[in-house]
Amino acid sequence: MxxxxxxxxxxxxxxxxxxxxxxxxxxxxxxxxxxxxxxxxxxxxxxxxxxxxxxxxxxxxxxxxxxxxxxxxxxxxxxxxxxxxxxxxxxxxxxxxxxxxxxxxxxxxxxxxxxxxxxxxxxxxxxxxxxxxxxxxxxxxxxxxxxxxxxxxxxxxxxxxxxxxxxxxxxxxxxxxxxxxxxxxxxxxxxxxxxxxxxxxxxxxxxxxxxxxxxxxxxxxxxxxxxxxxxxxxxxxxxxxxxxxxxxxxxxxxxxxxxxxxxxxxxxxxxxxxxGYVLKKAPVRLQECIELFTTMETLEKENPWYCPNCKQHQLATKKLDLWTLPETLIIHLKRFSYTKFSREKLDTLVEFPIRDLDFSEFVIKPQDESAPELYKYDLIAVSNHYGGLRDGHYTTFACNKDSGQWHYFDDNSVSPVTENQIESKAAYVLFYQRQDVASRLKTKTQPGQSDPPAPPAYDPISESMDVN
Structure with a gap:
């Protein structure tokens, strides 16, 4: 300012x-x-x-x-x-x-x-x-x-x-x-x-x-x-x-x-x-966003908590914790800021890992500490948003699960890209897959199997996490 x-x-x-x-x-x-x-x-x-x-x-x-x-x-x-x-x-x-x-x-x-x-x-x-x-x-x-x-x-x-x-x-x-x-x-x-x-x-x-x-x-x-x-x-x-x-x-x-x-x-x-110099916006690491997402937050005076016991609004703190992890993790980055007086598009660069996104330190009760693949994720797709609040354009980066090759989808245009091209300020929604699920799918699709792999069953634990 x-x-x-x-x-x-x-x-x-x-x-x-x-x-x-x-x-x-x-x-x-x-x-x-x-x-x-x-x-x-x-x-x-x-x-x-x-x-x-x-x-x-x-x-x-x-x-x-x-x-x-x-x-x-x-x-x-x-x-x-x-x-x-x-x-x-x-x-x-x-x-x-x-x-x-x-x-x-x-x-x-x-x-x-x-x-x-x-x-x-x-x-x-x-x-x-x-x-x-x-x-x-x-x-x-x-x-x-x-x-x-x-x-x-x-x-x-x-x-x-x-x-x-x-x-x-x-x-x-x-x-x-x-x-x-x-x-x-x-x-x-x-x-x-x-x-x-x-x-x-x-x-x-x-x-x-x-x-x-x-x-x-x-x-x-x-x-x-x-x-x-x-x-x-x-x-x-x-x-x-x-x-x-x-x-x-x-x-x-x-x-x-x-x-x-x-x-x-x-x-x-x-x-x-x-x-005399322009302040550059420092990039933000996805791990830092997750840490803030699970950090105790003091509610503002303008946003008090309604106590069901005393029936009054009170100053309070709020904290979100992770108990279990889904097979497919969807992370929604906050790209739009709203206040009483203004609305703006946020173009902060968020650095996210393509492999080994580790959630072990964020889970309250780990199920099996001897199996690290239960807490690590690999990136499989990124949804990008270009434009402003009134209008915009969506594109996608997606990884082929068989070849591991990344592709860029822009309407009817599809082109191969390298992993270095995936991270950008336009990244809006990140799609991660748990490593144990990826290993299981690869095992089922190995050559020599007589029966085609069955589609994965619906997992009620699968959910999305909005990192706002």
Missing amino acids: EVFFVSMDPRRKPEQHRLVVPKKGKISDLCMALAKHTGVSPERMMVADVFSHRFYKIFQLDESLSTILDRDDIFIYEVSGRSSITENTREDVVIPIYLRERTPARDYNSSYYGLMLFGHPLLVSVPRDRLSWDALYHILLYRLSRYVTRPSSDDEDDGDEKDVEGGKNIPKPGNVAGGSSQDPGPEQAGPSSGVASGSRAPTDSSPGPSHWPQRTRRKHLFTLQTVNSNGTSDRSNFNEDTQAQPYIAIDWDPEMKKRYYDEVEAEGYVKHDCV
Whole structure:
């Protein structure tokens, strides 16, 4: 799985990583895999799905990786170890940050403007004792310092008057969770920046822009605004008592963005060494599949076991054991993967033996340890599948029991092949015959016998084993 790691150090560009994680793992497994590359503790990571310049979803550590699709853009952010989005007991709070640009209205006589999201969103850790607009502005300015240029002293002198004149068009910010409940006084709020230097932003009951004193202050490059989770509408107020997550938007004036925001640098990223090479899918041995098939399995929380005694679903373990072995063994390889969100064809190469597939270690009560042929199998046929889930094509490899020659069957075409050609990624169903049965059949078909061999009797023990 490919992810982007965003460090708390603003000087570092985002890093692209290619991670190996369990197919049915958790988000915590993804963080632990990334920790091996970055040295950052998984406790200091937050995982998010970014789509169209906004957070489509922020994951919890116990969520399943199966909810992530191959086309999703997954960002893993480094946050303070004291941070949390939901826990009020933590010293730091993580605030999602969006970037927006003001777009002027078509009617130049109108004061209306639109807002358009751009760039990559951020997850920023903010100490609870610094949850004020002015403090948040400087924290964000530091986080953006790699691609945002601070104005020079001449720019500040030029910008003071302009900021005052444009103050009425700046949206009034709402409250940041964790701030105090006191309204700011005239010393704390002003239209020149769109932010307040007090512990809380102005609420609906605070004086409007016409009552704010127009005073000269340092030029701000952008304004801050509380928004909804989509970043599309402003929220003039945020109630601490609710469980809603506060989102903050950094609003840029087009001229200020063009002058101080470096879009090329902002979109830049580096590739970790793990991305420099293609991870090859290692082949899987059939013996390993059988071992997993007979290994104790802990059922997932989403798939509990129904207890007939207490009449409730319970967490449980499951184990399959082999008591007897059939004369003809049919092994069905899992070639199709289904989840709630995706379906895919599996093309992993499974290495299977043509002779001496030994099941002696998997049978609980061996019948006769002195007769190894009772537990060993030889391959007699392979069914192959080509194509996908909707349609496909089947072919077959089969061994002539008399000559031992292998043939390839493809519709009405039959051709001889060597044993080296049998193993492929298309192998779907394997057919094995127990060695004692093969020996018995060869004995019956030896030359000199007067009577033709009788057809083998139906063996109720014969069965198929689905190695899924």
